[in-house]
Amino acid sequence: MIYLDNAAGSYPKPRQVSATLARALEEYGANPGRGGYALVRKTEAMCEEVRHQLARLIGADDAQRIVFTAGATASLNMAVWGLLQGGGHAICSSMEHNALFRPLAVLADAGRISLSVVDADAWGYVQAADIAAALRPSTRLIALSHASNVCGSVQPIAEVGQIARQADVPFLVDAAQSAGLLPLDVQDMGISLLALAGHKALYGPAGIGALYVAEGLELTPLISGGGAASELRHQPEYYPQRLEAGSINTSGIAAWGEALHVVEKIGVEQLYRHASMLVARLAAQLRCLPGVHLHLRADEQRPRVPVLSATIDGITANQAAEALDRRGICVRAGYQCAPLAHRTLGSYEEGSLRFSPGWYNTAVDIDFTAQAVAELIAELRA
Ligand SMILES: Cc1ncc(COP(=O)(O)O)c(C=O)c1O
Incomplete structure (x- = not known):
């Protein structure tokens, strides 16, 4: 099998990640924040260590401002709903994944916020100046995906971060497709809220993610429940417990921690270089095939x-x-949960065929895939 759907979820996982996930139920079987005995303390210490790993990855000063979630969708919903309870105006781009666009659309369609969707160009790039031009006195949030899950375009996050800082507007970044591939620094980039997915280029298991919330930014908790400070009527004010109601995914956190060690060891730059080299190789071959159009100039x-x-x-x-599946090649077809992006890129009618290699793919995989595409074109056109 050739797996080229790493943008949906990386596969395979590093061996040590699978092994840690399997062991985690035994080693970290207690529930953090529920008791003071040794197994709870051990499990809490593991979770804190992973929080610190994430803080290093994203340049956060305070690991306690990193909240574990069920994935980027959960993080984005917590940020959008938590920040826009009081209404106001929000800005996003025409390249957003539904994980970010839908919560904004629900609020806008209910008349609770007004929403400006800033157009990207036909290749998926947003201009920082267009974001600045969309600002209003009532703007309460600028929300952008760092990188497109459809065409890979990367937005000018640091520039927009500066604009957001000057306007004193919180800046939410969806890093689901960039974390593990691009450097992230929430301080330098002016990011106030950052959503992470564990299961993509960070090589963790599905069902784990995180939300970074900058110091001083107040989010209304989307969910309330058990955990710290049981004597209080509401969620405590302090982080991460403010946004971590209910039991957290300790096995997922343990495995994610192991995955983050792998990412740290290989290095984000090297991970990026390898997959980018494979994409360039594939693009060069697909471009030569009759009737193939790439969302890449x-x-x-x-x-x-x-x-x-x-x-x-x-x-x-x-x-x-x-046809590729019949040849053992896994790719994603359709809208990839981002119909807005397809509208922008001119592929709204039926979406696209998306190839997303990862660390475990080789040039041989790519050449085989390009050959398979050539064959399927000949076969389906015959
Ligand atoms: C850009 C982007 N944002 C958000 C998500 C949702 O991530 P998760 O699966 O962790 O909820 C994805 C997943 O495909 C994505 O590509």
Whole structure:
């Protein structure tokens, strides 16, 4: 099998990550914050260590401002709902994944906020100046994905961060597709809220993620419940417990911690270089095939993550993905949960065929895949 769907979830996981996940139920079987006995303390210490690993990854000063969640979708919903309870105006771009766009759309459609969707260009890039132009006195949030899960375009986060800082507006960044591939620094980039997914380029298991909340920013908890300070009527004010109601995914956290060690050891730059080299190799071969259109300009110099989307004249993305599946190649067809982005990129009718290599793919995988695409075109057009 050739797995080229790492943007949906990386596979395989590093061996030590699978092993840690299997062992975690035995080693970290207690529930953090529920008791003071040794197994609770051991489990708490493990969770704190992973919080610190995440803080190092994103340049956060205070690991306690990192909240464990069930994934980037949960983090983004916590940020959007937590910040916009009082209404106001929000800004996002036309490249957002549904995980960010839908909570904003729900609030906008209920008349609780007004929403400006800033258009990206036809290759998926947003201009920082267009975000600045959308600001209003009532703006309460700027929300952007760092990198597109459809075409890989990377947005000018540091520039927008500066604009947000000057305007004193919280800046939420969806780093689901960039964490593990691009450097992140919440201080330098002016990010006040950062959503992370554990199961993509950070090589952790599904069902774990995190939300960073800058010091001084107040979010209304989306969910309330058990955990710290049981004597209080409401969630405590302090972090991370303020946003960590209920039992957290300790096995997932343990395995994510192991995955973060792997990412630290290989290095984000090396992980990026490897997958980008594979995408460039695939793009070069697919470009030569008749009727194949890439969501990537041949002379693109702007920053991007290693995701490649294609459409093929006369063959639907689903037909192509099925034909590749018959050859043992796993790719994602359709809208990739980002219909807005497809509208922007001109592929709204049926989405695209998306290839997203990871650390465990090789040039041989890529050449085999390009050859398979050539064959399926000949076969389906015959
Ligand atoms: C850009 C982007 N944001 C958010 C998500 C949602 O992440 P999760 O699966 O961790 O909820 C994804 C997943 O595909 C994504 O690509």
